[in-house]
Each structure stands twice: as structure tokens, then as C-alpha cells.
Amino acid sequence: MRLVTRAVWGARPSKYSLVYIGATSGVKIHYEGAYVPKSLAAADAHSACAGHMRDIQASHLANTAEDYSDIAYNAVVCPHGYVFEGRGLHRKTGANGNQTLNAKDYAVCAMVGSSGLVQPTDALLGGLVDAIDWLRNGGSAGPEVLGHRDGYATACPGDPLYAWVRAGAHRPDGSSPQGGTSGTASGSSIARYQVEINGLKYGYGATGSHITKVGQTLVAKGFGKHYKVGPGPEWTDADTRNYQDFQLSLGYKGTAPHQDADGVPGEVSLHQLLGSLPGKTTSSSVPPFPGRSAFVLGKSNPAVSTLDRGLVRKGYTRHNDGNGYQPGPRFTEYTRENVRDFQRATPALAGDAYGYPGPLTWRLLLS
Structure with missing residues (x-):
């Protein structure tokens, strides 16, 4: 699963407190019910999906008739198979038609419409x-x-x-949604799913020298207390718990499966x-940071076009x-505000989101 959290896609805060819901009968599937450009499904267009998500949220928050608290859906899936967190887990949807239906099922929307892009891609169905x-x-959704x-x-x-x-509701390969989390001996849940980053898999059951490298680095940084025999080439629950300790040290919140x-x-x-x-694309492909002097409000520098x-x-x-945002060599207030949006949406940068690139902003934005 490729989950894009609210912070990463740049969600605005909820207008009102969202209603907690312990469990549902299942999930209702939605579409946008409006024109969606076919270009959104192009192989190189995934970068536009976060903006599309922000547009959906903005339209819901501006709907005075419905007076939505937030984006109405619990999740939205883009044509490239990424799952964008909407209201999220254990939050009552606003999309199913009335309060009874909203309490009964979660709501998941596909980025397809009533015109333009109407056929879901295989990646979207998998998402x-x-x-x-x-x-x-x-979120304790039932089987429906x-x-x-x-x-x-x-x-x-x-x-x-x-x-x-x-x-x-099968994947393109014919498999169906699965239910339940894997439990530990103590009965608590632990994340046992995989993600793919630059062509390499991480998470329970993933194997390779890159897994050993993660474990060794965790130990070197003081996050190895859950290992009994040391890190190895297969990702185990010990790797998950050690990596969780590292994530918590960075200020990430939520330890249930699929949380940050x-x-x-x-x-x-x-x-x-x-x-x-590691993998297909590494930081070596990122141009060297040109220095903070390249980003002066109102001044031009070739590095701004790269940014x-x-x-x-x-x-x-x-x-x-x-007239739309166009790359150019001049560092404008629009540039600074867009950089600040990226920084706010990136946990590693959110504490210093003032809109001027430093080396880490440069690397993460261009990698």
C-alpha cells in the first residue's frame, strides 16, 4: 500500500471536530461525479494528484449547503494507485447521503468522474x-x-x-480485500504489510541486503533493543519495532498499522x-545544493528554475x-509560499517551514 498522509498532500485543518466512529459495517465506493481530466492518469502525472486532492477538499469546505467539516471521504485513490488519507481511520464520513448511512460505512472515493476520466486504471483498482x-x-471496517x-x-x-x-471488488490479479491485522503473542497489533520505495520492498517478510543495512543503521543509532540475534536480510517484527522507535524519535505519531x-x-x-x-533513484541524482544565496526574494538564479x-x-x-505556476529563474513570493507548503507537508521540515530552501528541503524536493 502507498499511503499519502494528510500532512504529505497538504490538507487544510478540519473546520469542525470530526466525529469518532469505532467500527462500520463496511465501505462504500464513490467517484467524483464531475469532469476529471484524462491527463491525470498519465504515467508521469502523479505529481498532480496531491493538488487534485487539495482541490477536492477545498470544494467540500466551500460547500455552504452541506457545511462539511472536512473533505467528505475517509480516503481517496488516485489513478496511479496511491491512497490519499482523507478524514482517515475511525472518523465518520460525510459522503454517504445522510447521517445513518454515514455512520454505517466508511467512504472511499476514486479519482474518476462522470466525464473525462471515467474508466478506472488497474492501479486505481488495486489502490x-x-x-x-x-x-x-x-479502522475496524466490516466485510461489506x-x-x-x-x-x-x-x-x-x-x-x-x-x-x-x-x-x-477484486484486484486486477483477481485477489480480494483481506481483513484483520496480524497479532503478537500479547494480543496487540503490529504492522505486517510491505511498501516499495525506489523498487525495493520494506516491511514484514521483505528480504535483501538493503534490509540488513536498515537494521545495522538502526543499531548504530541506538534503535536495536528488540533484536535478539542482530539484524539480518529478512524484515521481522523486531525490525518493525526498532524502526517504530526511530520514527517516534522523529516526532511521528500513531503506532497502529498504517499510521505514521x-x-x-x-x-x-x-x-x-x-x-x-537505495534503489533505482538515489540522492546522487540530486544536483548539489547551490547555497542559500541562490534564493533571495526578487532575485534571479538558475537554481530557482530547478527548484x-x-x-x-x-x-x-x-x-x-x-495563470498557473511556471518554472523560472526568479525567486518570487509565490515560489516562497509553494516551498513553505512543501515544508509544512513534510514531517522532517515542518518545524522550520518558512519557505526558503536549505540543503534538506532541496534534497527531499528534488529526490
Whole structure:
């Protein structure tokens, strides 16, 4: 599962306190019910999905008739298979049609519409199953998977997605959503899923020399107390617990499976642990930091164009002159505000989010 947390996609705070919900009967599947550009599904367009998510939230918060507390969905899945955290786990949705239906099921929306992009990609279908698993494992969702139109008069989630729901909500490979978390001997839950970062797998059962390297680095930094025989090439529960201790030391919150400090690596924490990201793309591909003097408000420097391309690629472009954000050599107030959005959305940078790039901002934005 590739989970994009609220902090990472740049969510605005909830307007009101979200209502806690202990468990649901299951999950309702939704679509946007409006035009979604086909270009959003292009292989190189994932950087635009965070901005699309922010647009959905903004439209919900601006809806005076519904007076939503936040984005209405618990999760939203993009065409590239990433699961964007909406209201999240154990929060009552606002999307299912009325208060009774909202309390009965969680809501997951696919980034497809009633026109433009109407056919879900295989990656999106796999991401929907990931979202269902996430809500079952971490949010006590029941086994039910239905369309929004089941129980409420609406065309949502559109005919293609509804046919998928009726056929069993399978992944493209034919497998179905799974339920439950793996338990320890003491009965507490521990994260036992995998993530892929730069082509390498991490998490329970993953193997390789890169796993040994993570374990050795954890030990070197004082996070090895759960090992009995030392780190090895297979990721075990001991690796998860040690990595969780490291995440907690960085200020991450939430130790349940699929939360930020559940012991499974993300790109930012792994980069902080190792100093680079092993795999297909490493920090060596990032140009050297040009120095803070390259980023002076109102001044031009070629490095600003490189910075801008990183902002555009990762979707941090909401501040602009009304004609869209375009890369260029001049460091403007729009540039600074977009950099600040990226810093606020990145846990390693959020404590010093003032909009001027330093070496870590440069590396994380361009990697």
C-alpha cells in the first residue's frame, strides 16, 4: 500500500471536530461525479494528484449547503494507485447521503468522474483494495463493500466502478480485500504489510541486503533493543519495532498499522535514517545544493528554475499569479509560499517551514 498522509498532500485543518466512529459495517465506493481530466492518469502525472486532492477538499469546505467539516471521504485513490488519507481511520464520513448511512460505512472515493476520466486504471483498482484493507485493519471496517448508490438515490460511483463492486471488488490479479491485522503473542497489533520505495520492498517478510543495512543503521543509532540475534536480510517484527522507535524519535505519531509511526518505512524517515534512498533513484541524482544565496526574494538564479521544476513535479503550485505556476529563474513570493507548503507537508521540515530552501528541503524536493 502507498499511503499519502494528510500532512504529505497538504490538507487544510478540519473546520469542525470530526466525529469518532469505532467500527462500520463496511465501505462504500464513490467517484467524483464531475469532469476529471484524462491527463491525470498519465504515467508521469502523479505529481498532480496531491493538488487534485487539495482541490477536492477545498470544494467540500466551500460547500455552504452541506457545511462539511472536512473533505467528505475517509480516503481517496488516485489513478496511479496511491491512497490519499482523507478524514482517515475511525472518523465518520460525510459522503454517504445522510447521517445513518454515514455512520454505517466508511467512504472511499476514486479519482474518476462522470466525464473525462471515467474508466478506472488497474492501479486505481488495486489502490481501492488497499484502501479497503487499510480501513479494515486500522479502522475496524466490516466485510461489506458496496457502491454509494446502494441505499441512496445517486449515480455514484458510475457504471464502470459499480460493475467492479458488483463483481467482488477484486484486484486486477483477481485477489480480494483481506481483513484483520496480524497479532503478537500479547494480543496487540503490529504492522505486517510491505511498501516499495525506489523498487525495493520494506516491511514484514521483505528480504535483501538493503534490509540488513536498515537494521545495522538502526543499531548504530541506538534503535536495536528488540533484536535478539542482530539484524539480518529478512524484515521481522523486531525490525518493525526498532524502526517504530526511530520514527517516534522523529516526532511521528500513531503506532497502529498504517499510521505514521507503525514501524514501516516511508521515504522521508528512510532518507533520514540512511542519508539516501537505495534503489533505482538515489540522492546522487540530486544536483548539489547551490547555497542559500541562490534564493533571495526578487532575485534571479538558475537554481530557482530547478527548484520550480521540483515544485511542479510534486504538485506544490497552488500559489501563482492566476495563470498557473511556471518554472523560472526568479525567486518570487509565490515560489516562497509553494516551498513553505512543501515544508509544512513534510514531517522532517515542518518545524522550520518558512519557505526558503536549505540543503534538506532541496534534497527531499528534488529526490
